[in-house]
Amino acid sequence: MPYAAGRPGPEKRATTIRPAARRTRGRPVAAAASLLVTAGTLVACGGDSGGASSLTWYINPDAGGQAEIAARCTEASEGRYTIETALLPRDAASQREQLIRRLAANDDSIDLMSLDPPFIPEFAQAGFLAPVPEDVAQRVTEDVVESAVEGSTWDDELVAIPFWANTQVLWYRKSVAEAAGLDMEEPVTWEQIVQAAEETGTLVGAQGARAESLTVWFNALIESAGGSIITDASPEDPAQIELGLDTEAGQRATEVMKMVAESEAAGAAFSTSNEDSSATGLESENGGFNVNYPFVYPRALGAVEAGTMDASVPEDYAAAIYPRVDEDEPAAPPYGGINLGVGAFSESPELAYEAAECIVSDENQAYYFVTNGNPASATSVYDDPEVLEAFPMAPVIRESLELAAPRPQTPYYNEISVGIQRSYHPPSGVDPGRTGERATELIKAVLAKEDLL
Amino acid sequence: MTTTTLPPGKKTEPVSAPDKGITDRARSERKLGWLLAGPAFAVMLLVTAYPILQATYESLFDYRLTDPENRSFVGLTNYWVILTDSLWWESIGVTAFITLVTVAVELVLGFGLALVMVKALRALRPVLRAAILIPYAVITVVSAFAWQFAFDINSGFVNSWFTWLPGVAADTDWFGDRWTAILVICLAEIWKTTPFISLLLLAGLAQVPEVLQEAAKVDGATRWQRMWRVTIPNMKAAIMVALLFRTLDAFRVFDTIFIMTNGANGTESVSFLAYRQTIARLEIGLGSAVSVLLFLCVVAIAFSFIKLFKVDLAQARGE
Numbered sequence: 001m002p003y004a005a006g007r008p009g010p011e012k013r014a015t016t017i018r019p020a021a022r023r024t025r026g027r028p029v030a031a032a033a034s035l036l037v038t039a040g041t042l043v044a045c046g047g048d049s050g051g052a053s054s055l056t057w058y059i060n061p062d063a064g065g066q067a068e069i070a071a072r073c074t075e076a077s078e079g080r081y082t083i084e085t086a087l088l089p090r091d092a093a094s095q096r097e098q099l100i101r102r103l104a105a106n107d108d109s110i111d112l113m114s115l116d117p118p119f120i121p122e123f124a125q126a127g128f129l130a131p132v133p134e135d136v137a138q139r140v141t142e143d144v145v146e147s148a149v150e151g152s153t154w155d156d157e158l159v160a161i162p163f164w165a166n167t168q169v170l171w172y173r174k175s176v177a178e179a180a181g182l183d184m185e186e187p188v189t190w191e192q193i194v195q196a197a198e199e200t201g202t203l204v205g206a207q208g209a210r211a212e213s214l215t216v217w218f219n220a221l222i223e224s225a226g227g228s229i230i231t232d233a234s235p236e237d238p239a240q241i242e243l244g245l246d247t248e249a250g251q252r253a254t255e256v257m258k259m260v261a262e263s264e265a266a267g268a269a270f271s272t273s274n275e276d277s278s279a280t281g282l283e284s285e286n287g288g289f290n291v292n293y294p295f296v297y298p299r300a301l302g303a304v305e306a307g308t309m310d311a312s313v314p315e316d317y318a319a320a321i322y323p324r325v326d327e328d329e330p331a332a333p334p335y336g337g338i339n340l341g342v343g344a345f346s347e348s349p350e351l352a353y354e355a356a357e358c359i360v361s362d363e364n365q366a367y368y369f370v371t372n373g374n375p376a377s378a379t380s381v382y383d384d385p386e387v388l389e390a391f392p393m394a395p396v397i398r399e400s401l402e403l404a405a406p407r408p409q410t411p412y413y414n415e416i417s418v419g420i421q422r423s424y425h426p427p428s429g430v431d432p433g434r435t436g437e438r439a440t441e442l443i444k445a446v447l448a449k450e451d452l453l
Numbered sequence: 454m455t456t457t458t459l460p461p462g463k464k465t466e467p468v469s470a471p472d473k474g475i476t477d478r479a480r481s482e483r484k485l486g487w488l489l490a491g492p493a494f495a496v497m498l499l500v501t502a503y504p505i506l507q508a509t510y511e512s513l514f515d516y517r518l519t520d521p522e523n524r525s526f527v528g529l530t531n532y533w534v535i536l537t538d539s540l541w542w543e544s545i546g547v548t549a550f551i552t553l554v555t556v557a558v559e560l561v562l563g564f565g566l567a568l569v570m571v572k573a574l575r576a577l578r579p580v581l582r583a584a585i586l587i588p589y590a591v592i593t594v595v596s597a598f599a600w601q602f603a604f605d606i607n608s609g610f611v612n613s614w615f616t617w618l619p620g621v622a623a624d625t626d627w628f629g630d631r632w633t634a635i636l637v638i639c640l641a642e643i644w645k646t647t648p649f650i651s652l653l654l655l656a657g658l659a660q661v662p663e664v665l666q667e668a669a670k671v672d673g674a675t676r677w678q679r680m681w682r683v684t685i686p687n688m689k690a691a692i693m694v695a696l697l698f699r700t701l702d703a704f705r706v707f708d709t710i711f712i713m714t715n716g717a718n719g720t721e722s723v724s725f726l727a728y729r730q731t732i733a734r735l736e737i738g739l740g741s742a743v744s745v746l747l748f749l750c751v752v753a754i755a756f757s758f759i760k761l762f763k764v765d766l767a768q769a770r771g772e
Binding site: 093104125210269271272280418425450452 | 515518519520521534535538540541606607624625626628629714715716717718726729730732733734735736739743
């Protein structure tokens with residue numbers, strides 16, 4: 001696909017003014033303003049970037065890491081391209097909505113986009129992602145954790161570039177585990193941590209709110225129990241998708257969900273608890289255990305730096321592998337993160353892939369991990385001394401990524417996920433014997449377009 | 454005892470009188486009226502009629518945004534799917550409940566505020582009006598966030614300040630239960646839109662002829678009797694218009710629910726259902742059908758107000 005060097009970026013296109021409009025009589029102020037804007041634009045176009053192609057990277061909100069990486073890659077390109085970032089909404093579902101609506105309208109301003117892995121099949125199936133060149137695919141999958149490659153693949157083909165790979169670990173207070181006599185060197189089960197929290201009068205934090213995070217939790221539970229939400233993806237006909245909710249593993253996952261939600265350790269706001277509020281629970285006096293992403297640690301360090309938290313709190317933090325559902329079955333922790341897609345309507349897909357390779361370089365992943373707390377997908381980053389210093393628990397995160405199970409890979413992920421959220425919320429109201437069957441009925445009817453969602 | 458209103462017949466002849474016997478002046482006024490209102494009317498048609506027609510057309514198709522090639526005509530199937538789904542009726546119930554509660558409370562509060570604004574000292578009036586109008590100037594999403602933070606179990610102040618109220622405890626999870634969540638949604642809506650209803654009622658209050666109040670006073674009517682027998686009957690048109698506008702607005706409630714609960718715990722409104730099918734699920738056909746049904750509900754509300762309650766929009770303008 002050809003690309004046009006010097007393609008104007010969105011700002012430049014937006015400020016184009018027709019000469020006739022400037023000559024309108026009786027509008028000297030408007031004309032002066034137009035000239036100022038044009039002059040400003042010309043100044044902006046000049047300078048360092050010269051004839052560089054402008055690439056727009058739609059990013060999810062973070063602590064400024066992606067904007068810094070964009071600046072670094074712009075500089076490294078030596079004037080061949082500049083990367084401008086455009087901010088997407090806060091939650092993953094809204095990010096998907098905005099990108100899909102733009103891409104459905106053939107928006108060519110999207111060169112690069114930060115994509116939540118479960119939505120990648122939908123984008124790929126709809127033809128919204130530019131094909132990954134073979135040589136690029138080979139380079140960006142070398143030395144990368146398996147779950148991140150799997151999350152970037154659809155229909156046996158790499159369709160996105162693995163960037164950073166998130167996973168949930170079991171955060172806990174060392175003092176609480178010690179008081180409860182729990183050996184955290186050994187794998188622990190959900191029953192064990194709930195019992196330990198109840199004994200010590202502390203909280204077990206998980207994500208019980210009706211949101212994507214509930215699907216993340218349920219998926220981890222059912223995968224840990226040896227099952228899967230989808231057993232046959234049937235990409236051609238959504239009505240033929242086979243679900244594994246009404247199975248022994250589904251039932252076991254529901255039992256654990258109910259047990260946690262009904263326990264005293266769940267806290268009063270469990271059914272509205274998300275990643276942030278459950279991290280707040282761990283930070284509180286009653287903090288005990290919390291299944292959550294690695295951001296929990298830099299968040300606590302940041303609070304100490306800001307003077308809102310005592311330094312003894314993060315010093316008491318430790319991380320272990322996600323809890324098991326059954327003692328003798330290894331846990332399958334959640335997999336998340338962000339992978340990079342190149343817009344199918346981008347006018348510079350080759351440059352965009354070049355920029356994507358720069359963005360996911362080991363140095364940038366290490367920088368992003370250390371500064372923003374977002375773990376790398378490249379395994380070598382975990383040996384970086386700077387990473388190990390900032391994240392003493394990096395080896396646990398890496399091990400967790402190797403064990404992690406992605407959420408269902410299907411272009412109809414939204415229907416599946418929202419169907420699960422509707423059926424399994426509130427978590428204390430689930431019925432291990434019936435919820436799986438009801439959820440299957442609902443999702444099947446929705447996929448067959450016979451029900452509302 | 455009867456109510457006291459001014460006798461009819463003082464009104465000017467409406468411009469929309471029958472052609473028969475119309476004067477030249479009235480005709481030219483009518484023409485001017487069309488010339489002045491015509492462009493706005495055309496723009497309204499463009500921005501409202503076009504999307505309505507487009508949505509009606511799309512609602513007859515099975516059409517997913519990411520799969521435009523497999524779009525197919527399905528007739529009224531989408532409507533059948535919606536009307537036979539319990540979720541639709543549940544959403545209608547939630548929407549109707551929120552509408553009834555918020556509009557009723559807003560009417561009473563709005564009337565009180567309008568009275569305060571009328572009776573306030575002249576020097577205080579501008580400050581008072583500005584203060585009362587502030588919530589209406591706040592963007593709904595911002596107001597929803599503010600109320601959500603106030604009632605949040607971790608960061609909210611309600612759970613620590615109001616534990617003396619029955620049913621409020623330090624660990625009350627307002628958004629974790631259907632009815633407490635709906636209560637907070639209603640409170641936010643009432644706070645936000647009461648100023649609107651009070652403004653409309655203020656205009657109605659200003660239209661009540663002072664001469665009637667004085668006559669009632671001379672006849673020995675108490676303050677309460679003057680309110681029920683003179684003030685309220687004379688501003689019936691303004692009240693009905695305020696009710697109509699707010700009911701139509703309340704029935705389309707979306708932002709507050711989206712921010713506070715995202716539809717969890719049975720708090721989904723009809724607008725939210727339309728959003729979920731169209732924007733989240735990308736089923737343009739099914740979502741358009743929900744939107745068309747929502748539009749029909751709104752038309753039915755407007756029609757019943759105008760026909761059953763005999764709301765005369767012209768009278769509310771003081772014609």
